[in-house]
Every structure is written in C-alpha cells, then in structure tokens.
Amino acid sequence: xxxxxxxxxxxxxxxxxxxxxxxxxxxxxxxxxxxxxxxxxxxxxxxxxxxxxxxxxxxxxxxxxxxxxxxxxxxxxxxxxxxxxxxxxxxxxxxxxxxxxxxxxxxxxxxxxxxxxxxxxxxxxxxxxxxxxxxxxxxxxxxxxxxxxxxxxxxxxxxxxxxxxxxxxxxxxxxxxxxxxxxxxxxxxxxxxxxxxxxxxxxxxxxxxxxxxxxxxxxxxxxxxxxxxxxxxxxxxxxxxxxxx
Amino acid sequence: xxxxxxxxxxxxxxxxxxxxxxxxxxxxxxxxxxxxxxxxxxxxxxxxxxxxxxxxxxxxxxxxxxxxxxxxxxxxxxxxxxxxxxxxxxxxxxxxxxxxxxxxxxxxxxxxxxxxxxxxxxxxxxxxxxxxxxxxxxxxxxxxxxxxxxxxxxxxxxxxxxxxxxxxxxxxxxxxxxxxxxxxxxxxxxxxxxxxxxxxxxxxxxxxxxxxxxxxxxxxxxxxxxxxxxxxxxxxxxxxxxxxxxxxxxxxxxxxxxxxxxxxxxxxxxxxxxxxxxxxxxxxx
Numbered sequence: 001x002x003x004x005x006x007x008x009x010x011x012x013x014x015x016x017x018x019x020x021x022x023x024x025x026x027x028x029x030x031x032x033x034x035x036x037x038x039x040x041x042x043x044x045x046x047x048x049x050x051x052x053x054x055x056x057x058x059x060x061x062x063x064x065x066x067x068x069x070x071x072x073x074x075x076x077x078x079x080x081x082x083x084x085x086x087x088x089x090x091x092x093x094x095x096x097x098x099x100x101x102x103x104x105x106x107x108x109x110x111x112x113x114x115x116x117x118x119x120x121x122x123x124x125x126x127x128x129x130x131x132x133x134x135x136x137x138x139x140x141x142x143x144x145x146x147x148x149x150x151x152x153x154x155x156x157x158x159x160x161x162x163x164x165x166x167x168x169x170x171x172x173x174x175x176x177x178x179x180x181x182x183x184x185x186x187x188x189x190x191x192x193x194x195x196x197x198x199x200x201x202x203x204x205x206x207x208x209x210x211x212x213x214x215x216x217x218x219x220x221x222x223x224x225x226x227x228x229x230x231x232x233x234x235x236x237x238x239x240x241x242x243x244x245x
Numbered sequence: 246x247x248x249x250x251x252x253x254x255x256x257x258x259x260x261x262x263x264x265x266x267x268x269x270x271x272x273x274x275x276x277x278x279x280x281x282x283x284x285x286x287x288x289x290x291x292x293x294x295x296x297x298x299x300x301x302x303x304x305x306x307x308x309x310x311x312x313x314x315x316x317x318x319x320x321x322x323x324x325x326x327x328x329x330x331x332x333x334x335x336x337x338x339x340x341x342x343x344x345x346x347x348x349x350x351x352x353x354x355x356x357x358x359x360x361x362x363x364x365x366x367x368x369x370x371x372x373x374x375x376x377x378x379x380x381x382x383x384x385x386x387x388x389x390x391x392x393x394x395x396x397x398x399x400x401x402x403x404x405x406x407x408x409x410x411x412x413x414x415x416x417x418x419x420x421x422x423x424x425x426x427x428x429x430x431x432x433x434x435x436x437x438x439x440x441x442x443x444x445x446x447x448x449x450x451x452x453x454x455x456x457x458x459x460x461x462x463x464x465x466x467x468x469x470x471x472x473x474x475x476x477x478x479x480x481x482x483x484x485x486x487x488x489x490x491x492x493x494x495x496x497x498x499x500x501x502x503x504x505x506x507x508x509x510x511x512x513x514x515x516x517x518x519x520x521x522x523x524x525x526x527x528x529x530x
Contacts, residue, residue: 044338044339044342045338045339045341045342045375046342047342048339048342048343048344049342051344052344052506100292100336100339100340102296102299102300102343102344103300103521133521133522134519134521134522134523135521135522136522138521166522
C-alpha cells in the first residue's frame, strides 16, 4: 500500500469510519446501508448526502485534509454504501453515481474501487475520465492500486506525466517505482529538459521515475544546460540536478 | 446591512455583478433552477445545468465572499414537453439530495395546463421525500387565479404552508396569501412586477413577518442590486434596522434553513483557488 491512510478492504474502512462517527451519524449510516441492501436504487439519493451526514475531514486522526492522496470520512462512507449495493446492480449504480456526482462524490466512487469488486471495464472507464480532468483530487484518487491496475504501460506512463503536470507527488502513486518502464523514464527526463529550457522548476520526485532506468543521452542534455548562456536556464538546470538524490 | 438575496439567477450574470452585489452587502444567495430563455431538447442539458448550480456557480460566488445555494426542479414552461419532462423528473431525486440544495423550485404554473399540473404534483411529492421546502412561482398571466390554484394543490397534497415559499407576488396576491402561513416573496424588477416604492407600501400594510424580497435577476432586463435598493427605500420610509434585517436576512435564513442545508460561512478565498482545476482568472500561471 502506497499510503498508510488508504484502507484496502471494507472491514478496514468500516473500522476507520466507525471510530470517527457520532451516534447520529452512525445510526444514519447503518440505516442507509440497510436500505441500499434492500433496494440498490436507494443509493442514488443517499450517496450525495454522505458528506453532510458523516463529515468531510480526513479519515485518519491527524491526517492532512489538503493532501489529495488522503482518504476523507465521506470517501469511506461512500465506498461502504457502494459496497452495500447488490453486486448485480453495482456496476450500473456505481457508474451513475460517478456520472451524476460532484467532485467529492466522484472521488468517493474512485476510492470505492479499492474496496469493492467491479469489472475492470467499469474501473477503466472511470479512471480514464478522472485522468482527463485537471482536478488533483480525482487524479490522485484514480492513481491508487485498483486504478493503476487497469492501466497498461502506455496508459500508466501518460497518467504519471499527467500527475507531474498537476503537481502531485509522484512517489505516492501506486506502482511507483516498480511499474516504471525505460520509456517512462525517458519521457520524464524529456519533461525535465523541457522545463529547464523554459527556466522553470521541477519537483524532486521526478528523479524516482527517471532513475529507475536512467537515460544517459537525456541526462547529458540536461547536464549541458548547466552551462547555458541564458542564466535562467542554467539556474533551472542546476536546481533540478542538485535535487537528484 | 447583511443581505441574503433568496432568488437570483447568477448563471446569467457576470463577475462584475458578483462584485457589485458583494459591495452592496450581499453575503448569501439562492439560485433557483429555471427556464433558460429557449427550450432544452434533452435531459443532458438539464443535468449539466444542475451540475453547474451545485458546482461551478458556488465556486464563482465564493470568490466574492458570497455563499451560494440553489433550488432544483423542472420549471412549468418546460413541463409541457411531456416526454422530456418525464426524463427530467426521473433524475431529480439525485439532484435534490445534493449539498446546498435548499428547496424544490422553481415550480408552479405558466399556462396552467394538465402537463403543468402533473409536474407540479409530482414535484410536491419529491419535496416531501427529500424533506425540502418548495419555491413556487405564481404565473405571469392570470396571476390571481394561478395563485389560488397553487394554494389548493399544495393543500390537497398536505404540503405544509410554512415550507412553501410563494414568489413573484403583488398587491393582489399578497391579500390571498397573508393568512395562509406561506412565505411571501416579491421580485423587484426595473419595469415590470414590483418596484421599491410599491414594496415599501406592501411592507407598511402587511408587516415584515414571512416576507422575502429578491432581485430575481436573470438574462432579461433586471438588476441584481434590487434588494439593497429596497433596503435604502425601507430606511427612507423609517423602518428600523431590525425590521429591515428581518426581511433581507432573518426571513430567508428561516425559510431556506428548513432544508438543513444552508452553509452561510464562505471559506476564505485563496488567490490561486480553482474549481476542479478551472478558475475565473484571466491571468496566466
């Protein structure tokens, strides 16, 4: 597991969430799961209500609510409501909850993929949609273990590039560094070169990706930028390379 | 004076309007779902509109320190496209369950057709299921008869008067409503409907209890600062600050607070904040 705040099965989510609920929220939640168990369509109106019923803060005590990789209480609540949907109805209801959902609801659907069983086809559809947004909450939630499991190598490489563009910490993505291919290392080095040539900074986590399969020619090109006549480029090259572990 | 405009269609307005409203004292609004000036032809257009009312528009409002809420419904004019109406009614429960959705509305009558009756009645039932108040607009044509019919239909379905907000009133409809226990709302327009002077006269005659004043500003000729202009007219007419605050703050908070979904504290605005990665800035970076 990439992140210690990320639970992996419904029992674990239940335990985390239960510890954070007061009596009213616990009662609402238990009743909601029962209703969904009896009638899967009940999830349509209960799912949007989760944030105001069980709260919005980080799931783990002391967690950082602004960290896009951190599970929130409503993510846990939503994942458990979807877990209560009959497996036959689940793919359709899950997809509709995403389609009709706001960003928090969509994040909840994406997080649920970590703890409920759905077809890879449905998972892939939702992960692809999330990766097309520029919303860091959705991009981060799509890049958990279940999300990256449905991406092939090309898709994974594009997802990691997307993540660096929206300033996510690459080391928090599931599959980093094990799934990094030589092609992805090369692409990330080219990204660094492009940023350096523009005189811009890069995050230190790019090196985890580049150094999995260090591309000698690309690294030499970035190294050469240290001596560029444009002082902005030279400074950007020095800053990027000096951050390399 | 802190102002709550309980009926304003900000989707049709610019950021200049938000800025001027904030300067005039507006810190909270309700944006009812309504007719967009031309008919929609698919349920997807409604869904995208509802999504913007609970998503992008609250983000825009928050940039100016304004707490944005909305009401969700199928409006009476488009209820007459019965095939489409059925599809919209089917998706409404999901949208009525969203945060900051504070009523079912605008519903009511346009031409008082059977299709409008059906949509109104179905949405009264949805409001009861979703535990929400209703925002009902009175028709532009045959207004008095339409208001009476509205009250009859609400009573037939046992919808509580204290959860019914009846809008676009005038000197004649207020007589009908005064003793019903319904909230009475008045849209203040530049030319049509009620103006500031007439509003003050109505408040002098009927008092401030259960009275709401709004700009109903939209894509037509209208003025999003009308509530603050009513405040000025009330001050000039000698109303106390308490009485004015009852009309432009306490009453809308009480009426829509029945939803349990008012969120009147707007989070502090950071210069680089975005909505799902998009912003209202025009600068690069």
